[in-house]
Amino acid sequence: MNAGRLEAVALPGLPMVRPGDDLAALVRAGLDAAGLLPLRSFDVLVVAQKIVSKAEGRILEVPSVVPSAEAVAVAARCAKDPRLVEVILRESVRVVRARPNLLIVEHRRGWIMANAGVDHSNVGPEDGVERVLLLPEDPDASAARLHAALAPPGQVLGVVINDSFGRAWRRGTCGVAIGAAGLPALLDLRGRPDLFGRTLQVSISGFADEIAAAASLVQGQAAEAQPVVLLRGLRWAVPAASAAELVRPAAEDLFR
Numbered sequence: 001m002n003a004g005r006l007e008a009v010a011l012p013g014l015p016m017v018r019p020g021d022d023l024a025a026l027v028r029a030g031l032d033a034a035g036l037l038p039l040r041s042f043d044v045l046v047v048a049q050k051i052v053s054k055a056e057g058r059i060l061e062v063p064s065v066v067p068s069a070e071a072v073a074v075a076a077r078c079a080k081d082p083r084l085v086e087v088i089l090r091e092s093v094r095v096v097r098a099r100p101n102l103l104i105v106e107h108r109r110g111w112i113m114a115n116a117g118v119d120h121s122n123v124g125p126e127d128g129v130e131r132v133l134l135l136p137e138d139p140d141a142s143a144a145r146l147h148a149a150l151a152p153p154g155q156v157l158g159v160v161i162n163d164s165f166g167r168a169w170r171r172g173t174c175g176v177a178i179g180a181a182g183l184p185a186l187l188d189l190r191g192r193p194d195l196f197g198r199t200l201q202v203s204i205s206g207f208a209d210e211i212a213a214a215a216s217l218v219q220g221q222a223a224e225a226q227p228v229v230l231l232r233g234l235r236w237a238v239p240a241a242s243a244a245e246l247v248r249p250a251a252e253d254l255f256r
Helices: 023-033 049-055 069-078 082-090 139-150 207-219
Strands: 007-010 043-048 059-061 092-099 102-107 112-114 131-133 157-167 170-181 228-232
Touching (some): 007 207, 023 043, 023 049, 023 139, 023 228, 043 049, 043 139, 043 207, 049 131, 049 139, 049 157, 049 170, 069 092, 069 102, 082 092, 082 102, 112 157, 139 157, 157 207, 170 207
Parallel strands (some): 043 157
Antiparallel strands (some): 007 228, 043 228, 059 131, 092 102, 157 170
16 A cells, blocks of 8 residues: 655745735745755655644634633632633533543544644744644644645645643644545555464554554644645555544443
8 A cells, every 4th residue: 555665745935824824825935945846746745734734724812701600610720720621611512531630531533632722832922922832723724725736637645743742641742634635544454464464354554544644744843934845755545535534433432
């Protein structure tokens, strides 16, 4: 399914993204500056969630938020600003765990994550106003728009929007896909033989998550300012599907 070599190249010199910016145009300019145009078939562009959210104006001023009674109660349990907790609850469908300095929720899109992805980092309070950044309203739709704007005619292009998630049972964050277009989010390997001819029974690869994690190594997690990565060397031969397929249905969740 995949080639034996994978290349990951961060686009240099991308400007700070602001609400209303044409993100596809910025990515295209970055590709041109890096000498990566024209795009090749099976290229994959991985775009950090933060710049997608910024371009889409998903920025909220914390002082404008009026916390609900529920937010005040949850904030007391996790020792967080009730206004911040209110924003988190608006993005969530349920609180999974709350304790001092920790609030795990189920996001409206089905992800189990800290703070519903509401983030202070790299927002830039230039005027002293505290702001937070929310996840894109619909990351799969965001990926589809970038795909439509950037895919060369007649070529296969994958687009992944990635973010950093913590993981149950393991320490540290890891890049995951929250939006995808032009490629399969999952690769179902069931029915295929292993090296010794035994038929695989349960193997399903989180293809888009693996792509997101690979790109995250190049993007970095702090002040690297490399939010867009081009991956070359991948191949797939199954229909595209959105990142929503990566969310485990409640009926299959053994930990609820």
